[in-house]
Every structure is written in C-alpha cells, then in structure tokens.
Amino acid sequence: MIETVQLKKQFKEVQALSGLSFQANDGQITGLLGPNGAGKTTCLRIIYGLLQADAGQALIAGIDASQKPLAARQEIGIFPDKFGLYERLTVREQVQYFACLQGLSLNQAEQATQQVIDELDMQALADRRSAGFSQGQRMKVALAQAIVHRPGHLILDEPSRGLDVMSTRILRGLLRELKQQGTCILFSSHVMQEVAALCDNVVVMANGQVAAQGTPEQLCQLTGEAALEDAFVKIIGSDEGIAA
Numbered sequence: 425m426i427e428t429v430q431l432k433k434q435f436k437e438v439q440a441l442s443g444l445s446f447q448a449n450d451g452q453i454t455g456l457l458g459p460n461g462a463g464k465t466t467c468l469r470i471i472y473g474l475l476q477a478d479a480g481q482a483l484i485a486g487i488d489a490s491q492k493p494l495a496a497r498q499e500i501g502i503f504p505d506k507f508g509l510y511e512r513l514t515v516r517e518q519v520q521y522f523a524c525l526q527g528l529s530l531n532q533a534e535q536a537t538q539q540v541i542d543e544l545d546m547q548a549l550a551d552r553r554s555a556g557f558s559q560g561q562r563m564k565v566a567l568a569q570a571i572v573h574r575p576g577h578l579i580l581d582e583p584s585r586g587l588d589v590m591s592t593r594i595l596r597g598l599l600r601e602l603k604q605q606g607t608c609i610l611f612s613s614h615v616m617q618e619v620a621a622l623c624d625n626v627v628v629m630a631n632g633q634v635a636a637q638g639t640p641e642q643l644c645q646l647t648g649e650a651a652l653e654d655a656f657v658k659i660i661g662s663d664e665g666i667a668a
C-alpha cells in the first residue's frame with residue numbers, strides 16, 4: 425500500500441502540495457487525476473524519494489520514504505515518462521543491470537530477467553540492442569526494467585503520454601495483469617478517458633490537495649452526475665487543464 429499523510433511542499437512562493445492525504449491499495453489501480461500544476465508529479469517524486477517534503481509522510485508498505493529511502497525504493501518500480509534506454513546494451517543486459525541495481529545477485533538477476541522477458545513476450549527482442557526499437561518495444565523494455573525486481577508497487581507518471589494506440593493497449597493490458605497479481609499501481613494523469621478506463625480508485629487532486637477520492641461510480645454518485653467527465657468537472661470546479 426502507498427499512503428501519503430498530510431504532505432506539504434512549497435517551491436518559493438508556490439504551494440505545490442498543501443496537506444495531501446490518500447491511500448492506494450494493493451491489487452488496485454489508483455489514478456491521481458488533476459489539472460496541470462495540481463501537484464501530481466511533486467507527489468510522485470516525494471513517494472520515490474527524489475524530493476523531500478516540507479511536512480507529512482509518504483509511506484510505501486509502511487516504510488517512510490524520507491527516513492529509509494533505499495528500503496522504500498526497493499518496494500517500488502518506476503515507469504519513467506521518457507524511456508531512457510542504453511541503446512548499446514541488449515534488452516537482456518539492460519534489464520539485468522537494473523535488477524542488479526535493485527540489489528539482486530548476478531544469478532538472481534539473470535533468472536529474474538529471463539522471467540520478465542518471457543512474461544512480457546519479449547523473447548525475439550531479448551538479445552537485440554535497443555537502438556532503433558519502435559515505441560511499443562521501448563515501452564516494454566522500460567516496463568521490464570521497472571518490474572524485474574518484483575516490486576509490490578508500480579508508479580507511473582503520465583504513462584500513456586506520447587504512446588501510440590497499440591502501445592497504450594499493451595500497457596493497459598500489462599497493468600491489469602500486474603493488478604491481478606496484487607501489485608499496488610499508482611499513476612498520474614490529466615486524461616479522463618485513461619483514468620476512467622483503468623482505475624479502481626480515483627484520487628482527484630486540485631491545488632495540492634485531494635478534492636475527492638473513490639471509485640468512478642462513487643464519484644458520480646457524490647456529484648449526482650451520470651458521466652464521470654461531468655463528475656470530475658463538478659469536483660474540480662472547472663475543466664481547465666484536464667484532457668478528455
């Protein structure tokens with residue numbers, strides 16, 4: 425489980441987070457939905473230990489990310505928004521390298537890499553260098569390196585930004601599979617369709633705070649709207665910075 429408790433973060437005069445509290449449960453996909461500048465990336469960066477909060481806590485499986493950043497990070501897989509691959513390495517070498525960085529022995533890393541290659545159906549790519557890979561192929565490598573150490577938690581920042589339809593479909597399929605396996609998945613988005621299609625739990629953010637949290641059905645009930653899109657607009661007070 426990922427939990428934030430009263431997170432606060434200020435950048436000079438900008439209050440990016442002003443007491444953000446929410447939970448993302450295991451075996452569920454939780455979407456952080458909010459307009460541009462709502463504080464989504466700031467929140468995710470605090471969870472994976474890249475930023476220090478001014479106040480409050482980010483807990484990953486109960487581990488405080490600011491107190492034990494290495495232990496917390498071992499529990500997390502990060503799917504970056506840009507797939508920075510080492511193009512001179514083969515897929516196998518790249519994924520294995522990340523497994524070793526996460527503390528697996530060479531032997532364990534080799535086994536875990538083969539397992540994830542099989543799971544993501546990447547056998548034909550495994551011993552090729554990634555230079556020239558298509559977007560979907562690059563996405564799979566990035567996902568393989570994020571999950572090779574079998575983290576219980578997967579964090580994605582705007583995961584389908586820049587992906588074509590095919591890659592988006594593959595990614596969504598994989599996220600649903602990981603969810604079935606019990607992974608806690610947290611992603612940020614300002615795209616309503618994506619959140620509506622994938623999420624069990626939606627945290628609607630505005631101005632660095634939670635404006636509402638619940639299943640898509642609960643958010644509709646809460647606002648008395650039939651369509652999720654209308655519910656979001658009602659909660660946030662405007663549709664500025666949110667994409668349909």
Ligand SMILES: Nc1ncnc2c1ncn2[C@@H]1O[C@H](COP(=O)(O)OP(=O)(O)OP(=O)(O)O)[C@@H](O)[C@H]1O
Binds near residue numbers: 440
């Ligand atoms: N390093 C920084 N220095 C100064 N201001 C920052 C910094 N990082 C974020 N901010 C500000 O904090 C606020 C929240 O930014 P954040 O990137 O977390 O929002 P977001 O919800 O991820 O937005 P988007 O959907 O546009 O990516 C914004 O006003 C942003 O300009």
